[in-house]
Amino acid sequence: MSDFAQRMTEILNHGALNLAMAIGYKNQIFDILADLNKPVTVPELASASGLHPRYLQEWLGIMVTGKIIELFSDQNAEDTYFLPPEHACLLTRKAGSMNMGVYTQEIPLLTSCAMAPVSTAFKTGAGVPFSSYPDFQAFMAELSDAKHQKVLIDKFLPTVDNGQLLARLTAGIRVCDLGCGLGVAMNLMARAFPKSTFVGIDNHGDAVRKAAEAAQETGIGNAVYKVLDAAAIHGKKEFFSVFDYICAFDAIHDQSHPLEVLQGIRRMLAPGGLFSMIEIKAGSNQAGNMDHPMGPFLYTVSLMHCLPVGLNDQGSGLGMMWGREKAEALLREAGFEQIEVAEMEYDLFNLHYLCKVPLEK
Numbered sequence: 280m281s282d283f284a285q286r287m288t289e290i291l292n293h294g295a296l297n298l299a300m301a302i303g304y305k306n307q308i309f310d311i312l313a314d315l316n317k318p319v320t321v322p323e324l325a326s327a328s329g330l331h332p333r334y335l336q337e338w339l340g341i342m343v344t345g346k347i348i349e350l351f352s353d354q355n356a357e358d359t360y361f362l363p364p365e366h367a368c369l370l371t372r373k374a375g376s377m378n379m380g381v382y383t384q385e386i387p388l389l390t391s392c393a394m395a396p397v398s399t400a401f402k403t404g405a406g407v408p409f410s411s412y413p414d415f416q417a418f419m420a421e422l423s424d425a426k427h428q429k430v431l432i433d434k435f436l437p438t439v440d441n442g443q444l445l446a447r448l449t450a451g452i453r454v455c456d457l458g459c460g461l462g463v464a465m466n467l468m469a470r471a472f473p474k475s476t477f478v479g480i481d482n483h484g485d486a487v488r489k490a491a492e493a494a495q496e497t498g499i500g501n502a503v504y505k506v507l508d509a510a511a512i513h514g515k516k517e518f519f520s521v522f523d524y525i526c527a528f529d530a531i532h533d534q535s536h537p538l539e540v541l542q543g544i545r546r547m548l549a550p551g552g553l554f555s556m557i558e559i560k561a562g563s564n565q566a567g568n569m570d571h572p573m574g575p576f577l578y579t580v581s582l583m584h585c586l587p588v589g590l591n592d593q594g595s596g597l598g599m600m601w602g603r604e605k606a607e608a609l610l611r612e613a614g615f616e617q618i619e620v621a622e623m624e625y626d627l628f629n630l631h632y633l634c635k636v637p638l639e640k
Contacts, residue, residue: 292345299341301383304370306330308338309380313367318351318359376429376625381422386576388415389583397583406535406590409483415584420486423528424463426626431464432471434625439633440553444524448472452523455480455547457509457540458530462490462502469494469502477502478522480509510536512543522547526555529629532601533585535594541613550639554615556606556632560622563602573628603630610634 280288303309311328312319321339325332339360342348347366351359362370370380392415396407409416437445448454451474456465459479469477481487484506491504512518525544534540544554559577561568568574581599590596597605603620610618610632617635 296341296345296347297383298387299338299345300347300370300380301387303338303342304380304383307372308335309362309367309370310372312348312360312362313364313371313373316364318349318353318361320353320357320359324360376426382576384418385415385580386583388418389580393583393587397587400587400590404590406592406594406596407587408591409588412584412588420461420463424461427464427467427528430625431467435623435631436468438621438623438631439555440635444553447523448475451475453521453549454478455522455525457481457525457527457544458533459490459504460486462487462493462504464526464528465502466490466494466497466499469499470497473501475501479504480507480512482506482508509534509543510539513539513546514543518543518547520547520549522552523549524553524555526557528557529559531556531606532558532597532599533588534597535589535592537589537595537597538609538613541609541615545614545636548636550636552636554632554634554636556610556634557626557629558601558606558632559599560628560630561600561602563604563606567602568600606630606632 306328308324308328308330311324315324315327319327321332321336324330324339325335328335339348343350343360347362347370349361349363351361353359368374369377372378372381374380389412392412393407396411399405400407436448439445448468449472451472454465454468454475454477456462456468456477456479459465459481460483462479465477465479469475479487479490479502481490481504487504487506494502494504525547527544531537531540548554561571561574561577568578571577578600585599586596589598607618607620615634615636617637619633619635621631621633623629623631
């Protein structure tokens with residue numbers, strides 16, 4: 280077998296394995312096997328999980344040939360299955376920030392949502408509307424929200440501007456979360472810093488409504504939400520020099536008109552204001568991403584979601600892998616002069632672009 284034939288065999292096997300692992304993750308089979316922490320038979324796993332034994336048997340065939348789960352034989356010569364702890368620590372919900380099993384769901388979800396429209400878009404060059412991705416958007420929101428719950432208040436904010444932002448938030452400043460989605464990040468900040476005021480902006484009306492309801496239900500009185508296209512902000516005088524801190528978590532690359540959005544953010548910031556832009560860690564040229572450990576995966580997510588969404592409304596279609604060089608250039612074009620780029624030890628996927636607006640002389 281030639282080297283490339285071997286490579287194709289691996290690709291087909293790994294693609295199939297990802298799909299099967301996504302089904303297993305969704306049904307919490309990895310979690311159940313980890314909790315059992317011993318070799319079990321198919322009937323024992325069916326009893327513990329409430330899942331059908333015939334489907335489990337077929338799924339386990341994929342897992343053992345894919346070397347995810349180990350196959351043994353008990354004293355009765357019956358097959359038993361064991362999830363090694365060193366695998367469980369990367370596949371289960373208890374793994375926390377080390378959980379990679381959750382990401383197996385992305386490609387199957389995107390295939391279900393967007394395979395047909397993206398294939399058509401290859402011929403037309405058109406975008407794919409945001410409304411085509413309800414299941415994927417819900418999944419990504421859940422993923423992002425879980426991340427914010429763990430790191431936003433205790434790890435991310437204390438590092439911004441060498442900790443000075445934390446003191447300002449405690450004393451009371453004006454904050455905007457652009458691309459706020461369901462408002463989890465902003466509601467966390469509003470609850471943690473009651474002397475500051477918060478405005479969430481998103482163009483997805485249903486998400487904004489749910490964010491506002493969540494704030495109201497939990498008694499948060501210092502947060503308001505607005506349905507607004509971020510690209511239109513730079514022309515609205517009521518937003519000029521209003522905010523002391525603006526954040527955009529993995530939001531800019533999905534914008535149809537990112538330059539206009541960044542120009543709007545620049546105008547929204549008061550003198551001495553700060554802008555945190557969190558974006559994927561990558562190079563802007565494909566040659567610079569040849570050694571990226573998750574290059575094919577991230578480019579595929581971008582192809583199936585970020586690029587087509589960004590092409591809507593005659594958009595530029597940045598894509599998720601727009602990279603550091605292009606990001607810094609676009610920030611400078613938008614009017615930001617002071618740009619600091621930092622890696623985050625608790626987030627290996629992203630970079631933090633911190634932009635500072637000078638104080639008026």
